[in-house]
Amino acid sequence: MRPKEDDIIDDARESELISACRTTIGDQLRSITYFTKDRYEQIYLRSDLESDADLAGFVDYESWGFHAHTAYSGSELGNYRFTIRVFDNGFLVRVTTPTEGVFLTTDGLTLRDFQEVAMALRGLLNE
Known part of the structure; x- marks a missing residue:
């Protein structure tokens, strides 16, 4: 991806x-990257952070989220909604539709915060 x-x-x-x-999680937001199956664009980076992250590597991995909708289809858990990844220095939340997605990185949040931002993003992506 490029x-x-x-x-x-x-x-x-x-x-x-x-x-x-920003409305949902405020200053805890670190970055936002919008992506499709073959392209990506970082649309937000908090001012105190460096722009040296390997976005291509993240996007390559997070693009597997396009498959999550079908991979978990019919699961007793219900429909796939979003993914949270936990790291030593923050979190990553991925929300996808079959054709586009967003992942954002954050500082510490509550599960409710993650759910609220994921649902807000899903609503915008489904428009």
Whole structure:
């Protein structure tokens, strides 16, 4: 996967995604990356962070989320909703539809915070 020279998401939609995340989790938000099956774009990075993360590696791995909808289809657990990954220095939340996705990184949050931001993102992605 590679970023495209041009934006892959229009400014209005980008603003909606950022606003939903900032409203839901505030200053705990570290970064937001929007991606499709073949491109990605980091749309937000908190000002105190460096822009040196290996986004291509993250996107390659997180793009497996496109398969989660079918992989878990019919599970007794119900429909796949979102993924939370826990790291030493923060968290990653991934929300996907069959064609696009968003992952964001955060500082510490509660499970309720994760659910709220994931549901806000899912609503925007399904528009």
